[in-house]
Amino acid sequence: MTDPRTDEALMLAYRDGDAAAFDALYGRWRGRLYRYLAHQAAEVVDELFQDVWLRVVGARTGYEVTARFSTWLFRIAHNRLMDHYRARGRSLVDLADDPEDNPIGRQAAPEWDTPPAMLERREAARHILVCLAALPPTQQEVFLMAEESGMSLDEIARASGVGRETAKSRLRYALDRLRRCLAGLRGTE
Secondary structure, three states, rough: OOOOOOOHHHHHHHHHOOOOHHHHHHHHHHHHHHHHHHHHHHOOOOHHHHHHHHHHHHHHHHHHOOHHHHHHHHHHHHHHHHHHHOOOOOOOOOOOOHHHOHHHHHHOOOOOOOOOHHHHHHHHHHHHHHHHHHOOOOHHHHHHHHHHHOOOOHHHHHOOOOOHHHHHHHHHHHHHHHHHHHHHHOOOO
């Protein structure tokens, strides 16, 4: 049975000593956070994922509800990614992952499906990953925050440290580039 409390109420309960509240939050957000990090830093995703959750645990005593929990969580993740990039001498603007070296792109389609459907889904997923990897990192990040966490533009702006209009522009450009890229890939088949 899932906990009916909001994410913010769970974090406040965890702050006040309810360890089960953390378990519920972790269960709700682990998949989305992992995918968000994996799309941006697949080579160290496990390290980053663990570090983000350790920072959540470490920050619990000072937690106050100033935004949705997802905004707070993804702000921590964003900051941890920036630290990771700075430590390696790269900025968000210079990042470009090789889609052929992306372990997420090598995931198999469900085994229960027919071979033609599996092939079609695999090609669609490959196209999406290629197009996602081709996005400028700032657009990729905003797109992933919207898709993986369902965050609003205001929440994305706060989490990524930019204005609402900047977040909106980045998301619009990301969607436009993804559409064009996917249309171009389908046109070359």
